[in-house]
Amino acid sequence: MLPCLNKKLFGFECMGCGLQRSFLLIIQGDFTAAFNMYPAIYALIPLVVFTTASLFFKFKYSNKIINTLAIASVIIIIVSFIIKKIN
Template sequence: MQSTDSYMLPCLNKKLFGFECMGCGMQRSVSLLFHGDFIAAFKMYPAIFTIIPLAIVIIVSLFIKFKYASKIINYLAIATVAIIIISFIIKKIY
């Protein structure tokens, strides 16, 4: 049986410029989530735990209108961007 890692796209930024982008690790993190390894998924890409709820709220709000959808989307988007930037900086430092 073949691993899901063989189907992952390579990071174009890393191939062209030699360093990881802010999205590096997202595919592996999703793969780890599907395999039930939540701690490793968080260590790989911490923002995955805000990206998934953000995507779910956006998709649901397209079909079902609810009162605080825009506020929830805004808060999750801000949290996601903050986590991505902070984790990228921490990765570069350590």
């Protein structure tokens, strides 16, 4: 696994810390632990899948769907980061 450069240099986790571990937990089938590790994983996976699919296929509202998924992902990332810092 790649180490977090932010954590190594500054000593605290960034907003992306836990993403790799969460993805590996999903591959292993531990969905609850993946959510606890990085809650935004369940918004990022559909975003990546839909964005990739929209490169090959035409969807009617693809820009709106991608924007909605991106905004939801950013909101979840920020909220979970704040909650992690508070606890």
